[in-house]
Amino acid sequence: MSAPPLAFGAENPSADCIADSAGGLTFDLDVPGSADAAAHWSAALVLRRRGSAPAEAPGDADEVRLPLAPSGAGRVRAVLPSTVALPEGRWDVHVACGEAAPQRLLPGLADLRSLVDRRPGPSTSPLAVRIPYATKHGNLSLRSWLRAPHAEAGDVLVEDSGITGHGSLYRVEDPGAWLAGAVVEARCRRAPELVRTAPVTADGQDFTFALSYAQLCEEWRGGLDVWDLWLRGPEGSQPVRIARILDDVADKKQIFTYPAKPYAASYAPARVSPYYTVDNDLSIKVDERPPVAAAR
Template sequence: MASVPLSVDCTADSAGGLTFDIADWPAEVTPRDAALLLRRRGSDPADEVRLPLATDGAGRPRAVLPAADELPEGRWDAYLAQGEESPTRLAPGLNDLRALVDRQPAPGTSPLGVRIPYPTKYGNLSVRSWSRAPHAEAGEIVVDQAGMTVRGRLHRVADAAGWLSGALVEARCRDAAALVRTVPVEAGDGPEFRFTLDYAELAAAWEAGEDAWDLWLSPGPDGSGDPVRIARILDDVPDKKEIFTYPTRTLAAPHEAVKAGPYYTADNDLSVRVSAAG
């Protein structure tokens, strides 16, 4: 095979499946015994998913990751595996991710699978994957002088309205497990929810450095299961931290003025950061 990495065109469907078409496969080489290999970054021993190559209508090698196939959360690097040769990295081609924009998953209680292909900073192809049940999807975030109001939607529960009745949002200080602040959730007879978080209580707990408060949705007395992390994963943006940014607000605190504001983590989970205003 060529020493230059082959490029792969990726197409996403609304159910969470991915199709990989190798765009520049040499015509004289048959894809027999070849596969597209996904290897989860940081796993030891290596966590791998092997997708056999077939050919599409145009004769191009194609691999398919069905929505029903499990792909645990993480970053999966894409390789070409052929025969006894060492797997080689693949490069990103054209992505058709239109089906992921404002995705509305079908009802159900099975884990919600999200897979977004993306180019790494080194020019290689990788896939960001999430698998969550239930899942609390963050939507509109409105920031005012005192705090923020967040709208969201609960997925993958049998009775969303019952789960949300009496639900709370927990703000958990990442570096101090005992520090938890709660606010009530507003919900109706469906999966939508809303909450307002005042920054004042978070600022009052600040002493120095930077505090990160992770936001969790906790079921009401009629719900079942554990609290779930509030996140934004139902679109075509694999890394939201530098894309979805929000203003901070300055508040008085016991030691000095602080600034507070929401942000998305490296896993696209929603948190609030509190740090010195200066």
């Protein structure tokens, strides 16, 4: 006789998360009810990509099911290895058992120490990054990236004449050769044909670049211009979006902030500042300087 379904009640259970340096995650959660419930064959942790419909068949690319197994003391565990492909996006975390509708999980304790200052080893396989976080509604979700090659943004300096950026290149066979002659491209969202380039100075797999305010403001005519930063390498290679994902911060836009530098553009006074997008990609915005308030 099979064990009864997991006795999850009206209140959503929580899951503790442990991250490893390779990109894997372990989920531990309590099982209300009998110990036998933890062994139910259908118990699973369900990851569902945000914006997708529930999976209609096994193997759906927008849903991943991880079996839950007893881990002692009335707890169950699911493991998401780094080798399991998880396409880029935001994944909501559920627990499911039998015919009952999956329940959203709440975030418990998170041990993400292995993600801090992560520096992946040499490999050409896609770099898997998964960061658990609490949504604005208090539920548990994951932000996933899967990139090869990957250009990791480091220090970004807002200086008098322009913006200097540092980064590291991963997931190419010979980073030093790839970076030889590489350039950073700033691509204007408003007008895709507008591209500004800056040469790269390489030191092994690390690189440095500088974009001047004059370059970014030359065609600016007021309003907001956004420039997305890409790293372009040897002929025939695909350009790589510069991003910051190798740490424990899932959403950097409100956490990593930079000052806006005033610049006397030919059209009007402007201000320029780097920022991270909602996907943790590095961009630069050029906007109008706010008027100076009159003294009272």
